[in-house]
Amino acid sequence: MDSTNENDRIEFDLILQAIYQKYGYDFRDYAKASIRRRLRNQLSKSNLKTISEMQHKLLNDKNFFDRLLLDLTINVTEMFRDPPFFKAIREIVLSELKKQPFIKVWHAGCSSGEEIYSTAILLKEYGVYESSLIYATDTNELVLDKAKAGIFPIEKMKDYTVNYRKAGGLASFADYYTARYDNAIMDNSLKKNIVFSNHNLVTDSVFGEMDLIMCRNVLIYFNRELQDRVFRLFRDSFHPDGFLCLGSKETVRFSSLSEDFENVIENEKIYRRIVSH
Amino acid sequence: MTQKLRNDYITKDNKYKVIVIGVSTGGLKAIKAILSVLPSEFALSIIIVMHRHKETDGYLERSLDGECKIHVKQADEKEEIKAGIVYVAPPNYHLLIEDNGTFSMSVEGHVNYARPSIDVVFESAAEVYGKELIGVILTGANKDGSRGLKKIKEAGGLAIVQTPETSEVAEMPRAAIAAVDPDYVLPLDELGLLLRKLESER
Numbered sequence: 001m002d003s004t005n006e007n008d009r010i011e012f013d014l015i016l017q018a019i020y021q022k023y024g025y026d027f028r029d030y031a032k033a034s035i036r037r038r039l040r041n042q043l044s045k046s047n048l049k050t051i052s053e054m055q056h057k058l059l060n061d062k063n064f065f066d067r068l069l070l071d072l073t074i075n076v077t078e079m080f081r082d083p084p085f086f087k088a089i090r091e092i093v094l095s096e097l098k099k100q101p102f103i104k105v106w107h108a109g110c111s112s113g114e115e116i117y118s119t120a121i122l123l124k125e126y127g128v129y130e131s132s133l134i135y136a137t138d139t140n141e142l143v144l145d146k147a148k149a150g151i152f153p154i155e156k157m158k159d160y161t162v163n164y165r166k167a168g169g170l171a172s173f174a175d176y177y178t179a180r181y182d183n184a185i186m187d188n189s190l191k192k193n194i195v196f197s198n199h200n201l202v203t204d205s206v207f208g209e210m211d212l213i214m215c216r217n218v219l220i221y222f223n224r225e226l227q228d229r230v231f232r233l234f235r236d237s238f239h240p241d242g243f244l245c246l247g248s249k250e251t252v253r254f255s256s257l258s259e260d261f262e263n264v265i266e267n268e269k270i271y272r273r274i275v276s277h
Numbered sequence: 278m279t280q281k282l283r284n285d286y287i288t289k290d291n292k293y294k295v296i297v298i299g300v301s302t303g304g305l306k307a308i309k310a311i312l313s314v315l316p317s318e319f320a321l322s323i324i325i326v327m328h329r330h331k332e333t334d335g336y337l338e339r340s341l342d343g344e345c346k347i348h349v350k351q352a353d354e355k356e357e358i359k360a361g362i363v364y365v366a367p368p369n370y371h372l373l374i375e376d377n378g379t380f381s382m383s384v385e386g387h388v389n390y391a392r393p394s395i396d397v398v399f400e401s402a403a404e405v406y407g408k409e410l411i412g413v414i415l416t417g418a419n420k421d422g423s424r425g426l427k428k429i430k431e432a433g434g435l436a437i438v439q440t441p442e443t444s445e446v447a448e449m450p451r452a453a454i455a456a457v458d459p460d461y462v463l464p465l466d467e468l469g470l471l472l473r474k475l476e477s478e479r
Contacts, residue, residue: 032375224355
């Protein structure tokens with residue numbers, strides 16, 4: 001490794017340390033390649049010349065940090081992303097869970113909420129929404145507010161409708177929102193059993209006895225140690241018969257907790273806890 | 278233990294360790310032409326980034342694996358990159374390489390209208406592998422990859438481009454040649470043979 005490259009790495013690590021000490025957001029155990037890429041993008045967007053200049057700026061300028069924070073936490077999501085996954089939730093997972101008197105769902109790292117509303121729609125169509133509670137958590141207040149509002153750009157609805165149908169949706173997707181100007185406002189009946197709260201997977205602890213934990217495309221940004229921490233957290237937050245759902249490229253296979261989970265649906269990252277006897 | 282065997286025969290003094298190949302939609306033929314001349318026990322790792330539809334289901338990897346001697350698979354998140362294996366970037370994710378030689382992924386916005394983007398993989402590979410990296414740009418209708426190839430060259434790696442005239446779509450090779458002074462510009466049927474020759478360089 002040449003020395004410029006090495007120095008860059010050291011300076012990026014120092015920035016993450018500075019962010020943690022000053023603002024409490026802990027990116028130190030994030031997968032480095034993507035974090036460095038985003039810091040570099042930010043560097044070239046701003047008029048700053050060096051990484052250490054950026055460190056000075058973020059320590060002394062809260063507004064600059066807030067913008068950086070939005071860039072560091074990826075908030076790209078969509079409704080019914082990976083339709084076959086949601087089809088499996090509808091056809092397999094919910095048919096198991098409906099046997100229970102009450103269903104607790106946790107969307108960990110829910111971002112701006114597109115997937116929460118997708119799940120809410122499934123629960124409703126399965127006739128179990130009234131006996132369900134969805135906990136939606138994220139560490140970023142700004143996206144959490146967006147999720148709470150449930151207002152999405154109208155131009156996305158065409159894609160989402162296609163996704164919804166591919167995921168086995170039979171109703172009219174347009175019945176779930178009201179179009180107003182450029183926005184689609186999600187129906188209030190979908191919102192009433194959703195509880196929004198701030199929770200940080202990196203630093204906070206166990207969260208209730210969940211029947212279904214959805215955490216999709218969140219763990220890809222973590223290094224293996226941090227992934228292990230979160231898998232442990234999920235394992236301990238489960239109802240014994242609960243399901244854990246990950247993004248299509250995420251897996252517990254390379255984790256030290258791989259023995260604690262089994263993949264229960266072929267081709268989908270849907271796991272259950274293995275209870276040892 | 279076939280994995281083990283593959284790695285056993287690799288000597289430490291190989292000049293290059295990894296090849297990254299960028300190709301856009303419709304580049305399957307070009308990829309096949311290259312991979313089909315490589316032996317099953319190839320000493321380098323190969324990472325392919327191909328622009329493709331977001332809902333393709335792994336057919337590409339299965340078909341290439343079936344037709345080529347070298348093992349082809351889709352890259353997994355946190356998977357360790359090993360010699361003698363061809364990894365294909367999954368659709369709808371950006372692929373990156375960590376310092377410890379494992380893959381990581383991201384769903385952040387499209388880069389050059391693409392996810393996976395060739396630039397993202399090339400730049401991150403250049404940072405990790407430096408002069409042990411070979412970058413190859415093949416046929417494509419986009420400028421994706423030229424920035425990344427430039428970065429590979431700057432980090433001391435080798436830049437190879439398919440001759441635009443032999444490319445089904447010439448825009449991507451042309452853009453790469455304009456951005457970088459490539460070490461090799463070759464027609465498709467010579468690229469695989471070149472990689473075999475570079476494999477044994479010390």
